[in-house]
Amino acid sequence: MAETAFLGLGVMGYPMAGHLHRAGHRVAVYNRTTAKATRWTAEHQGSAADTTPFESPARAAAGARVVFVCVGNDDDVRSVVLGPDGALAAMSPGSVLVDHTTASAELARELDHLCRQVAVGFVDAPISGGQAGAEQGTLTVMCGGDHAPFDIVEPVMAAYSSTRTLIGPTGSGQLTKMVNQIAIAGLLQGLSEAIDFGLRADLDMERVLATISKGAAGSWQMANRGSTMVEGRFDFGFAIEWMRKDLGICLAEGERLGAELAVTRLVDRYYAELVATDGARWDTSALIRRLRPGIDPADVETTD
Numbered sequence: 001m002a003e004t005a006f007l008g009l010g011v012m013g014y015p016m017a018g019h020l021h022r023a024g025h026r027v028a029v030y031n032r033t034t035a036k037a038t039r040w041t042a043e044h045q046g047s048a049a050d051t052t053p054f055e056s057p058a059r060a061a062a063g064a065r066v067v068f069v070c071v072g073n074d075d076d077v078r079s080v081v082l083g084p085d086g087a088l089a090a091m092s093p094g095s096v097l098v099d100h101t102t103a104s105a106e107l108a109r110e111l112d113h114l115c116r117q118v119a120v121g122f123v124d125a126p127i128s129g130g131q132a133g134a135e136q137g138t139l140t141v142m143c144g145g146d147h148a149p150f151d152i153v154e155p156v157m158a159a160y161s162s163t164r165t166l167i168g169p170t171g172s173g174q175l176t177k178m179v180n181q182i183a184i185a186g187l188l189q190g191l192s193e194a195i196d197f198g199l200r201a202d203l204d205m206e207r208v209l210a211t212i213s214k215g216a217a218g219s220w221q222m223a224n225r226g227s228t229m230v231e232g233r234f235d236f237g238f239a240i241e242w243m244r245k246d247l248g249i250c251l252a253e254g255e256r257l258g259a260e261l262a263v264t265r266l267v268d269r270y271y272a273e274l275v276a277t278d279g280a281r282w283d284t285s286a287l288i289r290r291l292r293p294g295i296d297p298a299d300v301e302t303t304d
Helices: 013-022 034-043 057-061 074-081 105-117 130-136 147-157 172-200 205-212 220-231 240-257 262-276 284-290
Strands: 003-007 026-030 066-069 096-099 121-124 139-145 161-168
Touching (some): 013 026, 013 066, 066 147, 074 096, 096 147, 105 139, 105 172, 121 147, 130 139, 139 147, 172 240, 240 262
Parallel strands (some): 003 026, 096 121
8 A cells, every 4th residue: 555644634634644644554644733643653654654743844745655745725725835834845756645624726837847857756635525524535536646645546546536527737626626616606606595585485495495406496505505504504614714725726817818707706895895794604505694693603613
């Protein structure tokens, strides 16, 4: 089994690294919050995991054939990959760096260039499926890069994903994730308006959603968020503050491409309004609260 390192043990990375361990891969872990790395190693001791967390990304990456990164944004990726204590400084020729962070396509191309200089492969590989997908090992992985490094890491990523697709050259994974987030933003706004309309019309929205979800209006968002939107529960899922980060990346790339993203820009503005009302940690489905402000979840502790 491949020697691996996993850098970033957030709500996504923590279970993903656990799946690698359970699949029999040796896993060295690093997290900026050492307590979380210590907890992970305590839970996953044995022949497939190092028994102590490492104090730097470079120490964790030393000797690994595949190094996975799953952190917050472009700057976070640079902080764990670059510099004398970064992972790339310790990686050997022929190894592969995989970035699961939702980041910019520009960063992906930058890292690919730097990796090539030291004969290290690179795959930009943002993920979709949320915390539930990470915990269940059913994530969708959208990849950009060359075939050779992808062929090395694809069977390893199978430990925590159901779909792994090489879309195209470096940056294609990140661009595909942008398409994903643009689509989700529009779907959630449409679903919010539909549910608000139905409630104002005194319809039984549970019955309505169960009916229309079987037809052309059906979507993952309707199936997994429709009922909780009706109930006003947003204490789970993907936090608004992280969606705004993603949409910011989409809008910046849209400017560069000359793409019209009017709905995406509007939804981002709506999310900004929710953040201003202390909704930064609510699930993205909380868009409906703009239309139905009486919905007020009691104890919101959403994931990122």
